[in-house]
Amino acid sequence: MSSALWMATFALADDAPTVLTETDAAMNRAKDLTIQWTVADMAPGGKAPRALGFQVRVKGPKSLTSFDAPADLKGTRVLVLARDQMWVWLPSYGKVRRIASHVTEQGFMGTSYSHADMNASRFGDAYTAASMTETGEAWVVQLDAKPDAHAPYPQIEMTVAKSNHLPTRIAYQTAEGKTIKVETRSDYACQAAVCLPGVMRMEDLTRPGAWTELHRATWAADTGLADDVFTVRTLQMGL
């Protein structure tokens, strides 16, 4: 029986598109997620990393991020319903402001992560799996951006663990194949079928010395987050 299952898994992961499909499925097993992250962000030439903290609630493409550190960011909330539907609540101004998607160019709160990096959960939407190599424990899949998909990077080289079909290393590349950012994901923990990395680290190779690490503090999957969590009303009032 177990041999048959092993054979089936191996067969499913035999080609790059299948690995990509399996990876997207593994990354999206939760109906919803609530994650508390602590962040260490190092600027190029910096002496010590800057500390941030935020809680993010995710349901499909929708997310609500609430910052609790540092103190001057505390209370700031960001609602994302789609790439062109984003709002921010700035407590010091006491108002909700729609933000155009161009602000994603600035990176996520100045870290090495971009907004697109933070919200990337289904690579198959914007990329096709062009080729694949294999090691004993992982597949290395080369992804090419789909035309007109507004993919944030022309190419991605993604290393996927055979054990859980989840990415352990993602190299974001230019059209010429030059790697500009490298993300590693490690210390996966699982709740039922839902697995989440304990540490995510992004190095921005275009800014030597710049890196950002996200450490998972607490998390919960499939808590039944209501749809009205992801509304401008909740953004303004909080939960």
Place this chain on the structure above:
Amino acid sequence: MTVLWLAAPSFAQEVDFGGKVASDLRFALSEPEEVDPWVPQLATHTGIPWNRTSLGTRTDASAGKWRGVADVELMLLGQTPTAVSLPDLSDASATSPVRIEVDALYVEARDLLWRGHDLRIGQQVVQFGVGDQFNPTNTINPNDVEDPLRFGDQAGNAMIRTDMTRGMTTFTAVLVPVFLPARVPASAPLGLSEVDRLPFNEEELRWRIAAEKAFAEDLGFPTVVSTATAEPPPAELENMAVALRLGTVIGSQDLGVSWYRGHADTPVAAHTHTTQLTGPFCDPEDADRCVDGLLSSDVTLTFPEITVYGVNGAGELPLPGKAPPLGWRIEAAVVVPERVHSTITNDDIALLGVDSPAGEYAYPGGDTPTVLADTPYPKWVVGLDATLGRHVYVNAQWVHGTFDELGAGDNLLQTGFAVRNSSVAKDAALGVCALTSDGSKCIDETLRVRQSDLAVVGVDVRFRSQRGLLRLFTITDLTGLRSSTVNPATDQRTETRLGAFSDEALSFVLYPELSYDLGDGLSLAGGALVQLGAPETKFGDPAAGGSFAFMRAAYAF
């Protein structure tokens, strides 16, 4: 046991507390405005006009559907009054004044009557507008421009707000029981020294009064404004303000319509009473510089009733190619004011043997003059923003009408002017004009349409992973001026338009700022607010506060 279990709350109370300690020091870059010694001395924006240290705290407590919020700031003003009595020297409240500001102090219930129904009662700020800093539909709370660096801020007021939300559509209703006026900069009373800026719409009356004032000054009796008393509408049911808004999201665009009925937070002159003071009054530093007396005016200001119909929209505009879309926002309002009449009275005045008995001024035609017509007028803000790469953000706005500009009149749609300066025409027969009650042949004026057009352009450059921010904002007044002059040879008046970039009308603001986030809540900033232009212009006006440099430090916890 069961009873106890039922009585126990089924929710836990959560309390969140945060705050900020901030210091703000400013140095005036402008020369003090010179006024005649017999003019009441007013606050000036010179020397070190700002030296404030503050502690702001925010407490947010919630339990189940209920929530209470307190946003309180304790401010040490850092200014000792220029003159204090000897006993005051032992009174810290006199020598080290302190102020408390409360922007939020309310209770809130979520899903109160049904899912999606919210209620908030207490001191709060309710803003409908989507514009940046310039918001013609934010008329519910009083504008707070005491600090020019926080332009666009509004002060809290006690009110009742209810929201009904279904999906992305929200209907909001607000009741404001008691009116609060706008907070203005300390320099604003300097405007009172500009006694030549007569507020009346009727130009014949304006010229006549200007000629009479000028003639009286020639006779040794200049006019001064001794007091200006603002009279807010009393706290009565009929003076409560009401506001409604319906907002929704359609695709990638936010849309909203709003309605407000209440009072404008900026006053207009409703009554002027003049008293003759017999002198002489002399300059203490120059005994030869004297006047025989003064015509001392006491002005009463009123806050006109207005109805505001508003439209708001924000979203993004796709651009061709791979360029990221532009953000756009439009905020527009049509303001329908009540007509405000002004009355002019005087005590007995005797000049050159001619007596003006106590009573009301003899208006031409008998009608009291208008200081605010009931003609509806528009205001709007159109803005675009874009991000260029990782470091640069650009924001540009066209502002048509600012909150302090009341009345119809602009460069596009309507005629209507405010006087920025008046003077006696060269070679004019001033005595004849004054004694025949016809100032049209004697008075030159500089006029400005009532609603400005401003180009607001800002650039933010972020560096070191957004810890550093170099900001440059500019506001250019595109309104221009008009010169209305009389030719004594022909007695004909001519009006000349002075373009926005002419020497006379050029007026702009430069706001450079460099700030740095040192981490862990500590930040430092320094910069300047530079306001340039002739005194007749919007930003060169002494009442605008002049130019200053600033440095700030803040620690948030």
